[in-house]
Amino acid sequence: MNVKVMLLLVAGVLIIGGGTFFTYQAVGANSIDSTYQKAVEAYKEESYKESAELFEAVIRKEPGHVDARLGLADVYIAMGGHEQAVQTLTEGFYETPDEERIYLRLADIHFSENDARKGYEVLQKGMELSPGETQEIQKAMKEFEDNLSIQAERKRVQKDHSMELALTWENPKGEATPLEADWSIENENTSELQEGTKEVSLQAAQLGEVEVSAAFGSYKKIVTIEVVQQLLHSIEVTPEEIDPLSIGESVELTVKGFDADANDMEIKPEWSIAKSLFDINIRPDQTAVLTAQEEGKDTLTIKFEDFEEQMDVFVEGANKYIQTKVDGQGVVTVFPNKENYTPGEDISIEASPATGYEFVRWEGDVSGASNPQHMTIEDHMRVTAVFEPIKHNLALSKEGQGDIYRDTLETTFAHMEKVSLRARPKEGWTFVGWEGALNDTNPNLVIEMDADKSLHAVFKKKEQPTENDADPVDESQPSEEPEEPEAPATYQLNIKKDGEGHVQKNPSGSQFNKGTKVQLTAVPAEGWVFNGWSGSVTHSSTNLSVTMNGNKTVTAHFKKKPEPKPEPVTYMLNLSVVGEGTVQTSQREYKAGQTAQIQAVPAEGWTFVRWKGSHTSTSASASILMDTNKDMIAVFEEQKEETAPE
The missing domain is CATH 2.60.40.1080 (Immunoglobulin-like)
Structure with a gap:
């Protein structure tokens, strides 16, 4: 064949093959872009499973597709798959080491989970692995340092x-x-x-x-x-609480200082008022005299060196004030949020605990544990919200032969406290895994107590070798001891109480074999009554039987006995007359707060003049509020005869 013809044929084949290759590449690129767009749309429509499958398809074809990897991580986060999101982004470190967005997104995930160390380590890795500029990572690290x-x-x-x-x-x-x-x-x-x-x-x-x-x-x-040498630790202000003052009314305040050893400390504090609703007069002995000038709420500040304490003070008017305090960590919010309230206005008071705390009860002019509280303003109010640290119970149980080791024998832990657990099988047994609050095969766990948790360690007897694998039996030797029976599963019973009282258990203890029936008896303290069981079992009787077929937590509730209603206070209405006439009324003895209706009736030829005594009036009929014993005197005068003119 002619050489020239051969060259032309080869060139033609190359042109056709190259065209096919580039066409395939273009079609592949179009396919990836189309799949990516479908994944984005599915994510927007909250079709997370479909979106994840599409993003994964893009990454399989193009592992370096950064947007798809970021999108897949967002899908996993939306689905609650935190670990999958972290794994997806971590793999991106090595596919696209110069892409800052991968490091920044993963750091944000750790930061949002309150894991500052892992977030910092991701940013550090970005600085190490990224060959190009890292301006955004450096900016994020500077922000981290500033915080x-x-x-x-x-x-x-x-x-x-x-x-x-x-x-x-x-x-x-x-x-x-x-x-x-x-x-x-x-x-x-x-x-x-x-x-x-x-x-x-x-x-x-x-x-x-x-x-x-x-x-x-x-x-x-x-x-x-x-x-x-000495540092002001606390102050004592007298009076401790200041009632709202009327305009022109004054109150005298004294303050004592105490150091960290509770020893008296001589101080000359600075007194200041925020809104000038009060005049302050500081005497040489450091006594402060507050005089109310204008209706409203003000803040009094007492300062000495780096110690500062504030208290709310009020000037009384037609409106009423609500003073709130907290015991523990949390805040109290009043709705609507106003400085003062008109009598008859409806309000709500809500207690919001800080992280790691829970609301327990109200004290002051509001009582009980209902939250929020809804009420109608009738007078000034002082309200205290009591918060206490959250405690969580950890119940541990096991099945088979083995032990659970931990750093402490405590069963109650603070909110978010970390507890290390180690499962160790007995000889001839193997650890299978944890069940309950966490399913894991790792014998060593660190759990975070963000709620009450129950964990069950499962141990399994190792399999014996088969006949084919076993050594020949020497029949001259005595037979082996019978196998030790498998230990029964054990479960933990946690008893909690709400109020004053205690719980008796029979049998006693906190760990019981599976199927054990434990009898509980609630015994209230003096002045308290039992109010029911809650938790794993609910019941109203003081006696309760609990079957241990799992870890159980039971709470005994006690409430204060209602105070006996006092006998109603009664007051006497004493009636008398001056002159001639009578006083009509339905009764002489009244309960406190009742109103007595009286009517003066003059005799013929006489006229009623006035009332004397506890109530004065010239009206023959009167309404008397019975808030104490009352003496009422009806005064009558004789009518004068008219004389005819001479």
């Missing part, structure tokens, strides 16, 4: 006392999260640091300044604490 600070209640501490310090990170919600850090002190001869898990205690031994530092990753924060 780190050493938290101390005050910058001064009294000698021979301690102060708690914590390195905290402000999360996206504005909440301060304590972090584990490496702590150091400038001069260990003057003070000492006692380190905890996330907090340290500074023990102040010598007067002067001490520099304390906390290192987290590549960052270091420093705080200077002054150790002084």
Whole structure:
């Protein structure tokens, strides 16, 4: 064949093949883009399962498709698949190491979960792996550093006392999260640091300044604490509570100071008023005299050095005021949110606990545990919301032969406290896994107590070798001991109580074999009555039988006996007359608060003049509020005869 013809044929084949290749590539690209758009649309329509499958198809064809990987992570988050989202983005580190968005998105996920350390480590990895510019990552790290600070209640501490310090990170919600850090002190001869898990205690031994530092990753924060001989710790204001004052009315306030040892401390505080609704007169003995000038609510501030305390003060008028306080950590909100309220106005008061706390009850002019409270304003009110740290119960049980080890024998833990658990099988047994609040085959667990939790450790006897695998039996030897029977499953019974009283158990203990019936008896304290069981079993009788077929938590509720209604107070209405006439009334004895209706009736030739005594009036009929014994005197005068003119 002609060489020239051969060359032309080869060239033709190459042109056709190249065209086919580029056409295939273009079709593939179009297919990927189309699939990606369908995944985005499915996500917008909240068809998460379909969206995830489409995003996964894009990533299989093009592992470096950043938008698809970010989209898939968002889908997993929407579906509650936190770990899948983290895995998807982590794989993106190595597919597209120069793509900042991957690192930033994964860091945001960790930060949103309040895991500052993992978020920081992701940003650090982005700095290490990304070959190009990392301006956005550097910006995120600067923002992270700005949100780190050493938290101390005050910058001064009294000698021979301690102060708690914590390195905290402000999360996206504005909440301060304590972090584990490496702590150091400038001069260990003057003070000492006692380190905890996330907090340290500074023990102040010598007067002067001490520099304390906390290192987290590549960052270091420093705080200077002054150790002084005496430091104001608390004040006592007399009177402790100030009733609303009328305009022109005055009240005299005295203040005493106490140091950290509760010793008297001489202070000359600064007094100030926020809105000038009161005049303040400070006497040489540091007594303050407040005089009400204008109706409204004001704030009185008492300040000495770095100590400051505020209290609300009120000037009375036609409207009424609500004073709120908290015991523990939380806030009280009044709806509508106004400075004062008109009598007869409907309001709501709501208690909102801080993280790790729960609302327990109201005190003051509002009682009980109902939240929110709805009421009608009739007078001034003082309301206190009581919050207590949340406690969660951990119930552990097992099946088979093995042990559960933990760092403490406590069964009740603070909110978000971490507990380490280790399952260890007996010889001849193997650990299968955990059941209950967490299903896992890892024998070593660290659980976070964000709720009451129940965990069941399952152990299984190791399989014996088969006949084919077993060694030949020596019939001259005595037969082996019979196999040890499998241990029954055990379950934990937690008993809680609400109110004053106790619970008797028969049999006693907290761990019981499966199927055991435990008899419970609720015994109220003096002045209290039993109000029912709740939890795993609900019942109204004081005696309760619980069958242990799983971990159980039962709460016995007690309530105060109602106060006996006092006998109604009664008052006497004493009636008398001056002159000639009578007084008509339906009765002489009245309950407190009742109204007595009386009518003066003059005799013929006489006329009624007036009432004397507890009530004065010239009207023959009168209404008397019976809030005490009353004496009423009806005065009659004789009518004068008219004389004829001469």
